[in-house]
Amino acid sequence: xxxxxxxxxxxxxMVLDHFVEVTNDLLPQFLPDxxxxxxxxxxxxxxxxxxxxxxxxxxxxxxxxxxxxYTYRHLLQLLVLRRLLAEGYSASxxxxxxxxxxxxALENILQGGVQLAVEAANPALAFLAQIRDRPTPRLxxxxxxxxxxxxxxxxxxxxxxxxxxxxxxxxxxxxRLEILDGLELHIRQDFMVPATAHxxxxxxQLIADYLTHLKSFRRSP
Numbered sequence: 001x002x003x004x005x006x007x008x009x010x011x012x013x014m015v016l017d018h019f020v021e022v023t024n025d026l027l028p029q030f031l032p033d034x035x036x037x038x039x040x041x042x043x044x045x046x047x048x049x050x051x052x053x054x055x056x057x058x059x060x061x062x063x064x065x066x067x068x069x070y071t072y073r074h075l076l077q078l079l080v081l082r083r084l085l086a087e088g089y090s091a092s093x094x095x096x097x098x099x100x101x102x103x104x105a106l107e108n109i110l111q112g113g114v115q116l117a118v119e120a121a122n123p124a125l126a127f128l129a130q131i132r133d134r135p136t137p138r139l140x141x142x143x144x145x146x147x148x149x150x151x152x153x154x155x156x157x158x159x160x161x162x163x164x165x166x167x168x169x170x171x172x173x174x175x176r177l178e179i180l181d182g183l184e185l186h187i188r189q190d191f192m193v194p195a196t197a198h199x200x201x202x203x204x205q206l207i208a209d210y211l212t213h214l215k216s217f218r219r220s221p
Contacts, residue, residue: 004029004075004110011072013062016046019070023078029197030079030110031086041086044078057081057095076106083110083196111202 004026014022024043031041049070052058058077061068077098084094098106177185194200 013069
Protein backbone atom coordinates (compact mmCIF):
# COMPACT_ATOMS: atom_id res chain seq x y z
CA UNK A 1 0.00 0.00 0.00
CA UNK A 2 1.36 3.44 -0.93
CA UNK A 3 1.69 6.17 1.65
CA UNK A 4 -0.99 8.21 -0.12
CA UNK A 5 -3.42 5.28 0.10
CA UNK A 6 -2.57 4.91 3.78
CA UNK A 7 -3.35 8.59 4.38
CA UNK A 8 -6.62 8.19 2.47
CA UNK A 9 -7.66 5.40 4.81
CA UNK A 10 -6.60 7.21 7.97
CA UNK A 11 -8.14 10.57 6.98
CA UNK A 12 -5.98 12.52 9.45
CA UNK A 13 -6.36 16.17 10.39
CA MET A 14 -2.90 17.73 10.25
CA VAL A 15 -1.55 20.97 11.65
CA LEU A 16 0.10 23.21 9.06
CA ASP A 17 3.73 22.27 9.75
CA HIS A 18 2.96 18.55 9.61
CA PHE A 19 0.85 19.04 6.48
CA VAL A 20 3.77 20.76 4.75
CA GLU A 21 6.15 18.00 5.83
CA VAL A 22 3.89 15.25 4.48
CA THR A 23 3.39 17.13 1.21
CA ASN A 24 7.12 17.58 0.63
CA ASP A 25 7.75 13.90 1.39
CA LEU A 26 5.20 12.85 -1.25
CA LEU A 27 5.91 15.45 -3.95
CA PRO A 28 8.90 13.70 -5.61
CA GLN A 29 6.63 10.75 -6.55
CA PHE A 30 4.25 12.98 -8.49
CA LEU A 31 6.50 15.57 -10.14
CA PRO A 32 7.83 15.15 -13.70
CA ASP A 33 11.34 13.82 -14.15
CA UNK A 34 13.37 16.97 -14.63
CA UNK A 35 16.09 18.83 -12.83
CA UNK A 36 15.10 20.21 -9.45
CA UNK A 37 14.53 23.90 -8.91
CA UNK A 38 12.16 24.34 -11.85
CA UNK A 39 8.71 25.86 -11.67
CA UNK A 40 6.58 23.82 -9.30
CA UNK A 41 9.58 21.73 -8.24
CA UNK A 42 10.65 23.67 -5.15
CA UNK A 43 9.45 22.48 -1.72
CA UNK A 44 6.20 23.74 -0.25
CA UNK A 45 6.29 25.95 2.82
CA UNK A 46 3.58 27.22 5.20
CA UNK A 47 3.54 30.67 3.62
CA UNK A 48 2.85 29.15 0.20
CA UNK A 49 0.01 27.03 1.59
CA UNK A 50 -1.59 30.13 3.09
CA UNK A 51 -1.20 31.98 -0.21
CA UNK A 52 -2.86 29.19 -2.21
CA UNK A 53 -5.70 29.16 0.31
CA UNK A 54 -6.15 32.93 0.09
CA UNK A 55 -6.34 32.66 -3.71
CA UNK A 56 -9.02 29.99 -3.42
CA UNK A 57 -6.88 27.28 -5.00
CA UNK A 58 -7.02 25.18 -1.84
CA UNK A 59 -10.09 24.66 0.33
CA UNK A 60 -10.00 26.59 3.56
CA UNK A 61 -8.66 24.44 6.41
CA UNK A 62 -10.81 23.09 9.18
CA UNK A 63 -10.67 24.91 12.49
CA UNK A 64 -10.08 23.36 15.88
CA UNK A 65 -10.17 26.27 18.26
CA UNK A 66 -7.81 28.80 16.71
CA UNK A 67 -5.69 26.14 14.99
CA UNK A 68 -6.01 25.29 11.30
CA UNK A 69 -6.25 21.61 10.38
CA TYR A 70 -5.59 20.11 6.93
CA THR A 71 -7.11 16.90 5.58
CA TYR A 72 -6.50 14.32 2.89
CA ARG A 73 -8.45 16.45 0.42
CA HIS A 74 -6.15 19.42 1.04
CA LEU A 75 -3.20 17.10 0.40
CA LEU A 76 -4.65 15.95 -2.92
CA GLN A 77 -5.35 19.51 -3.99
CA LEU A 78 -1.84 20.67 -3.18
CA LEU A 79 -0.16 17.70 -4.87
CA VAL A 80 -2.22 18.19 -8.03
CA LEU A 81 -1.61 21.92 -8.05
CA ARG A 82 2.15 21.46 -7.79
CA ARG A 83 2.07 18.69 -10.38
CA LEU A 84 0.26 20.85 -12.94
CA LEU A 85 2.51 23.81 -12.22
CA ALA A 86 5.49 21.57 -12.99
CA GLU A 87 3.73 20.49 -16.22
CA GLY A 88 3.71 24.10 -17.37
CA TYR A 89 0.25 25.37 -16.47
CA SER A 90 -0.25 28.70 -14.73
CA ALA A 91 -1.68 28.76 -11.23
CA SER A 92 -4.44 31.12 -12.33
CA UNK A 93 -5.63 28.69 -15.01
CA UNK A 94 -5.67 25.58 -12.83
CA UNK A 95 -6.55 26.94 -9.40
CA UNK A 96 -10.30 26.92 -9.94
CA UNK A 97 -10.17 23.53 -11.61
CA UNK A 98 -8.34 21.94 -8.68
CA UNK A 99 -10.76 23.35 -6.16
CA UNK A 100 -13.82 22.08 -8.04
CA UNK A 101 -12.70 18.46 -8.52
CA UNK A 102 -13.81 15.53 -6.39
CA UNK A 103 -11.26 13.54 -4.42
CA UNK A 104 -11.57 10.72 -6.96
CA ALA A 105 -10.86 13.07 -9.86
CA LEU A 106 -7.82 14.48 -8.07
CA GLU A 107 -6.56 10.96 -7.40
CA ASN A 108 -7.01 10.11 -11.09
CA ILE A 109 -4.95 13.12 -12.11
CA LEU A 110 -2.15 12.02 -9.80
CA GLN A 111 -2.38 8.45 -11.10
CA GLY A 112 -2.14 9.39 -14.75
CA GLY A 113 -1.38 13.07 -15.00
CA VAL A 114 -1.01 14.59 -18.42
CA GLN A 115 1.43 11.94 -19.59
CA LEU A 116 -0.82 8.86 -19.56
CA ALA A 117 -3.59 10.54 -21.60
CA VAL A 118 -6.43 9.72 -19.23
CA GLU A 119 -9.04 11.84 -21.00
CA ALA A 120 -11.95 9.58 -20.07
CA ALA A 121 -11.16 9.74 -16.37
CA ASN A 122 -10.00 13.37 -16.39
CA PRO A 123 -11.87 15.47 -18.98
CA ALA A 124 -10.84 18.69 -17.24
CA LEU A 125 -7.16 17.76 -17.47
CA ALA A 126 -7.56 16.73 -21.10
CA PHE A 127 -9.08 20.15 -21.81
CA LEU A 128 -6.07 21.81 -20.18
CA ALA A 129 -3.75 19.77 -22.37
CA GLN A 130 -5.63 20.93 -25.46
CA ILE A 131 -5.59 24.63 -24.61
CA ARG A 132 -1.89 24.49 -23.72
CA ASP A 133 -0.91 22.98 -27.07
CA ARG A 134 -3.15 24.89 -29.48
CA PRO A 135 -2.66 28.49 -30.75
CA THR A 136 -4.32 31.24 -28.74
CA PRO A 137 -7.46 32.48 -30.57
CA ARG A 138 -8.50 36.07 -30.92
CA LEU A 139 -11.04 36.91 -28.25
CA UNK A 140 -14.11 39.13 -28.23
CA UNK A 141 -16.17 40.35 -25.32
CA UNK A 142 -19.41 42.04 -26.28
CA UNK A 143 -20.74 43.11 -22.89
CA UNK A 144 -19.63 43.24 -19.26
CA UNK A 145 -20.18 39.99 -17.42
CA UNK A 146 -20.28 37.84 -20.55
CA UNK A 147 -17.80 35.06 -21.18
CA UNK A 148 -14.89 35.50 -23.56
CA UNK A 149 -15.57 33.82 -26.88
CA UNK A 150 -13.22 32.78 -29.66
CA UNK A 151 -13.62 34.79 -32.89
CA UNK A 152 -12.18 33.87 -36.31
CA UNK A 153 -9.26 36.01 -37.42
CA UNK A 154 -10.10 37.79 -40.73
CA UNK A 155 -7.70 39.78 -42.86
CA UNK A 156 -10.17 42.66 -43.03
CA UNK A 157 -13.55 43.56 -41.49
CA UNK A 158 -15.35 42.66 -44.72
CA UNK A 159 -13.45 39.52 -45.57
CA UNK A 160 -15.48 36.32 -45.55
CA UNK A 161 -14.16 33.33 -43.65
CA UNK A 162 -12.59 30.64 -45.77
CA UNK A 163 -14.35 27.27 -45.80
CA UNK A 164 -13.00 24.93 -43.18
CA UNK A 165 -11.55 21.70 -44.49
CA UNK A 166 -10.73 19.12 -41.83
CA UNK A 167 -7.08 18.17 -41.87
CA UNK A 168 -6.49 14.49 -42.60
CA UNK A 169 -5.42 12.47 -39.62
CA UNK A 170 -1.78 11.40 -39.86
CA UNK A 171 -1.20 7.66 -39.99
CA UNK A 172 -0.35 6.05 -36.68
CA UNK A 173 3.07 4.47 -36.42
CA UNK A 174 4.18 1.92 -33.86
CA UNK A 175 7.53 1.04 -32.33
CA ARG A 176 8.12 -2.63 -31.55
CA LEU A 177 10.31 -3.46 -28.58
CA GLU A 178 11.31 -7.01 -27.72
CA ILE A 179 11.47 -7.14 -23.92
CA LEU A 180 12.11 -10.88 -23.46
CA ASP A 181 11.89 -13.99 -25.58
CA GLY A 182 8.16 -14.23 -26.26
CA LEU A 183 7.31 -10.81 -24.86
CA GLU A 184 7.02 -7.72 -27.05
CA LEU A 185 5.90 -4.17 -26.35
CA HIS A 186 4.22 -2.15 -29.10
CA ILE A 187 4.22 1.62 -28.54
CA ARG A 188 2.17 4.01 -30.65
CA GLN A 189 3.85 7.29 -31.62
CA ASP A 190 1.43 9.44 -29.63
CA PHE A 191 1.85 7.50 -26.38
CA MET A 192 3.40 9.70 -23.71
CA VAL A 193 5.98 7.98 -21.57
CA PRO A 194 5.23 8.20 -17.81
CA ALA A 195 6.81 11.33 -16.40
CA THR A 196 6.83 10.58 -12.68
CA ALA A 197 7.89 7.75 -10.41
CA HIS A 198 4.27 7.20 -9.38
CA UNK A 199 3.12 6.95 -13.01
CA UNK A 200 5.81 4.37 -13.74
CA UNK A 201 4.72 2.29 -10.76
CA UNK A 202 1.09 2.55 -11.86
CA UNK A 203 1.92 1.49 -15.41
CA UNK A 204 4.08 -1.43 -14.26
CA GLN A 205 1.31 -2.59 -11.93
CA LEU A 206 -1.19 -2.40 -14.80
CA ILE A 207 1.07 -4.54 -17.00
CA ALA A 208 1.60 -7.02 -14.16
CA ASP A 209 -2.18 -7.27 -13.67
CA TYR A 210 -2.67 -8.05 -17.36
CA LEU A 211 0.04 -10.71 -17.29
CA THR A 212 -1.51 -12.27 -14.19
CA HIS A 213 -4.90 -12.29 -15.90
CA LEU A 214 -3.36 -13.88 -19.01
CA LYS A 215 -1.74 -16.58 -16.89
CA SER A 216 -5.05 -17.37 -15.17
CA PHE A 217 -6.85 -17.42 -18.52
CA ARG A 218 -4.39 -19.94 -19.96
CA ARG A 219 -4.88 -22.23 -16.97
CA SER A 220 -8.65 -22.22 -17.20
CA PRO A 221 -10.18 -25.18 -19.10
